[in-house]
Amino acid sequence: MKIPPKPKRGKRSPFYWWRRWKSHKYLPVRAGLLARIQNGDFEYPDQFEWAKYELHYMQDEIDKFVNEYQGNDPKEDHRYYDIQKRYMKRHNKLIEDAHEVELRHLHGLEDELVKEFDITKEEVRAIMEGFGDTTESLYLHIADNYDFRKLTKKKATQLLKAKI
Numbered sequence: 001m002k003i004p005p006k007p008k009r010g011k012r013s014p015f016y017w018w019r020r021w022k023s024h025k026y027l028p029v030r031a032g033l034l035a036r037i038q039n040g041d042f043e044y045p046d047q048f049e050w051a052k053y054e055l056h057y058m059q060d061e062i063d064k065f066v067n068e069y070q071g072n073d074p075k076e077d078h079r080y081y082d083i084q085k086r087y088m089k090r091h092n093k094l095i096e097d098a099h100e101v102e103l104r105h106l107h108g109l110e111d112e113l114v115k116e117f118d119i120t121k122e123e124v125r126a127i128m129e130g131f132g133d134t135t136e137s138l139y140l141h142i143a144d145n146y147d148f149r150k151l152t153k154k155k156a157t158q159l160l161k162a163k164i
Contacts (some may be wrong), residue, residue, distance in 0.1 A: 009032050034158045042109040047098030051091045058087030088156045117146040
C-alpha cells in the first residue's frame with residue numbers, strides 16, 4: 001500500500017477535525033440515481049484507507065521520537081503515549097465515521113432502488129447480498145430484470161449511455 005505524504009495543516013472544520021483530506025462531493029438527488037452511482041455516491045468510503053494512513057503516520061512519529069530520545073526507556077515517557085493517544089483518537093474517529101457512511105450508503109442505495117424500480121426491499125437485499133460486481137452493474141442488472149416505477153426520457157438516455 002502506497003502511503004501519501006501527510007497533508008499540511010490547512011483550513012479545517014472544527015466539526016470534522018479528524019479528517020485530513022477532502023470528503024467526497026455528492027450529487028444532488030435531482031441528478032438521478034444512475035448519475036449519482038456513476039459519481040461514486042454509494043461506494044465504499046475512503047475513511048477506511050485514511051485510518052490506515054494514520055497508523056502509518058503514528059509509527060513514523062514514534063520512530064522519530066524514539067531515535068531522538070535522551071532518557072532510559074522512551075516507552076515510559078508520557079510524550080510517547082501522547083503521540084499514540086493523538087493518532088489513535090483520529091484513527092478511531094475515522095473508523096467510526098467510515099462505518100456510519102458505509103451504512104448510510106447501503107441503506108440509501110437500497111431505498112433509492114426501491115423508489116426507482118418496482119421491487120421490494122427484501123428483493124433488493126437478496127440481490128445485493130449475492131451480487132459481486134460494481135454498483136453501476138447492480139443498477140443495470142435491476143433495470144434489466146425489473147420495471148421502472150416512472151421511466152422518463154432523462155432516465156432512458158442515462159440508461160442507454162451506461163449500457164454502451
